[in-house]
Amino acid sequence: MNSYRKLKTAAAGSALVLAFLVGGQPVSGQVVQLDGALPTEESAIATFLTAPDWVVRQADNICGLKNARQLSNPGKVDFPSLYASTPEAKKIKRDKIDPNSPEGSQLRAAAFERIRKACEQVMNDRALCSVWKSIRSRSGKVAQDVTETVRGLL
DSSP, rough: HHHHHHHHHHHHHHHHHHHHHHOOOOOOOOOOOSOOSSHHHHHHHHHHOOOOSSEEOGGEEEEOOOOGGSSSEEEEOOOHHHHHHHHHHHHHHHOOOOOHHHHHHHHHHHHHHHHHHHHHHHHHHHTOOOEEOOOOEESSOOOOOOOHHHHHOO
């Protein structure tokens, strides 16, 4: 079985070299893993060649597109400072409410929803494709920082 993987990897490498020599495009579609276990060397090569420009974690998405391959004009915010600016977070701090208590959980959820709605409005107004807590680019592009605009809507 190990030699079969080596043969597949060698064949994939040869195909990539041939594609570069002929001037064709390297892997353009999504790679499907047949064995479903750990990623193979072939899929790792294909993922690198088709990797999106934007590097994100889906947990950092606030609103808009979630797939990094689809991003064209994303925005970003300083989420901790926005959260601290919400009336709910101020109430938690002012009244010394335990954030993990039922009331604290409700207030935190309300603050997150308030921020999401404001981000969604700014995203639509500025023609952004999404808004993120954290996002970076492989090519050095910078996502538009919309923190102050969102803060104005809170």
